[in-house]
Amino acid sequence: MPSHRALIFGAQGLVGSRLLAQLAAHHAYAQIEAPVRRPLVPLPPRVRAPCIDFDRLDDFVPSASPDHVFCCLGTTLRKAGSQAAFRRVDHDLVVAIARLALRHGAQHLVFVSALGANPVSRVFYNRVKGEAEAAVFALGLPKVTALRPSLLAGDRTESRPAERAGLWLAKAVAPLLLGPLRRYRAIEADAVARAMIAIALAGVPTGAVESEAIAALAATTS
Secondary structure, eight states: OOOEEEEEEOTTSHHHHHHHHHHHHOTTEEEEEOOBSSOOSSOOTTEEOOBOOGGGGGGOOOSSOOSEEEEOOOOOHHHHOSHHHHHIIIIIIHHHHHHHHHHTTOSEEEEEOOTTOOTTOSSHHHHHHHHHHHHHHTTOOSOEEEEEOSSEESOOSSOOHHHHHHHHHHHHHGGGOOGGGGGGSOEEHHHHHHHHHHHHHHTOOSEEEEHHHHHHHHHHHO
16 A cells, blocks of 8 residues: 655656656655645646745745655746846745655655756755755755766756756767766666655665766666
8 A cells, every 4th residue: 555645846847757656656755745836737647736935945844744744846047037036946945845854744855956966066966956955965865866967868848958058968978978977877867766766665774875876776677
């Protein structure tokens, strides 16, 4: 019988939409709640998707205490429009979700970070991702796992020409990325979603999972 309750943020994004579909079809989850910015249509079975104000996340109360909280939120500097706006999503919102998970008794938080996340990186994007990881790990949740995927592949609802060009190049050079360089291969959003569920159900200890390990884990659960 399904027994787990999942709470997922970012269900309308590239990874989050795949994750939501997989959770809804998974035998282990009895209840899935997916707070969204705009109505989610169509609504998968066993999914509750309340529209909330993410700028007032502290006001949101889950319908039931979640066992697993999944965070797939993320943006780009171009879409955000400024470094400050990017940080509000990829750092502040992620940390706020982690605090919410702690407040409501979640046993495991699994969230999408990025390859190269490092709080002392000279690259702004990587530094923000690393600072978010450090802040989340420091909160004291029972278990936390950060996934660090490489360039994400998959059909998006929004147009990202630069990213499409990057994916084309990544696929072209993938056969050359061997050994330690395998971690830079593009990874399918579906694979990241499968790995997130496998990690939560296995109760993986707190830590970060690099892109190559994500792909390997997803391959064993496909």
